[in-house]
Amino acid sequence: MNFDETQKNWTALGEDDAMWVVLTDPDKKGNRWKREDFFATGQREIADVFIKLQKAGVTHLPGCALDFGCGLGRLSQALAARFETVDGVDISSSMIRQAMEFNQFPDRVKYHVNARADLADFPTASYDFVGSLIVLQHIPPRFQEKYIRDFLRLLKPGGVAYFQTVHARGWRRFIPHFVADFIRQRRSHGQPFIPLYGVPTEQVRRLIAAAGGELKHYENCGHGEWGARYFNDYFIVTKPGAKI
Ligand SMILES: C[S@@+](CC[C@H](N)C(=O)[O-])C[C@H]1O[C@@H](n2cnc3c(N)ncnc32)[C@H](O)[C@@H]1O
Structure with a gap:
């Protein structure tokens, strides 16, 4: 997919059943997510992230956070309890419009279409913290690389990034992205x-190093409904330098 197609796709996806598009629980398809349950998942996930940061011995300043690929602000709203300001960034204007409507902290949490x-x-x-969960996996690899490089650029010295990517397993590694996109396009009937x-884990590791990041912790696990074909990779990365 080229960049314009990616943007059109996510803007269209955000128009209808946006909570299900973010969290594709089969029981919630058809606008069956309750708003409070949906946002509660974000609170739990961010709590887990900060337990992992603590275990990795990574401290952060409670200053400014960026939530890349914020969608409806599920994680941005949870980050507001830990940071003074949060910028949620997304490619989809329909997601951002709804994130603004759901925003409980409009003075401290700002949403941006990028x-x-x-x-x-x-x-x-x-930024003191850059976070991104279940986003890079949906972005063509050549763009993922640019965003990851920018995560490091955006961090203050001593700042921390926590992000997730996926890598393909088994036979799935041998299917080129353009072929997979073609099949998906055919199956979705336009x-x-x-x-x-x-993206192979080693490639992300090399990218982090090339962008000047220090990998503090890495872990992987099966990827939900795609568990047989994809693995999640989680990276905790710091930008060297004293905290300012
Ligand atoms: C599965 S949702 C996850 C939303 C949010 N991170 C969460 O966990 O609730 C994926 C989001 O990534 C956004 N996205 C896809 N490509 C993007 C890009 N190139 N730049 C920014 N956001 C993007 C989509 O619009 C969508 O809102």
Whole structure:
């Protein structure tokens, strides 16, 4: 998928049943997510993230956080309890419109549509924390690389990034992305669809090092309904330098 197609796809996906598009629990399809249950999952996931940071011995300042691929703000709202300000960034204007409606902290949590294949509109060394969950997996690998590089650029010295990617397993590693997209397009009969793109773990590790990041912790596990074909990779990365 090229960048324009990606943006159109996610804007269309966010128009209807957006909570299910974010969390594809089969029991919740058809606008069956309750708002409080949906946002409670974000509170739990962010609590888990901070337990992992603590276990990895990574401390963070309670300053500014960026939630990349924020969708409806499920994680941004939870981050608001831990940071003074949160910027939620997403490619989809329909997701961002609804995130603004759900925003419980409009003075501290701001949402932005970012319709570009990098984060150049956000200033260097301006965040204490950059987080991204279940987002990069939906972005073509050549763009994933640009965003990950920018995560490191956006962090203040001493800042921390926590993000997730997926890598393909077994036979799935040998299917090129353009072939998988073609099959998905055919199966969805021209309707928007949720794409998935694996990137080998070693490639992400090399990218982190090349961008000047220090990998503090890495873990992997099966990826939900795609568990047989994809594995989740989780990275805790710091930007060297004293906290400022
Ligand atoms: C599965 S949802 C996850 C939303 C949120 N991270 C959460 O966990 O609740 C994936 C989100 O990534 C966004 N996304 C996809 N490609 C993107 C890109 N290139 N830049 C920013 N956001 C993107 C989609 O619009 C969608 O809101």
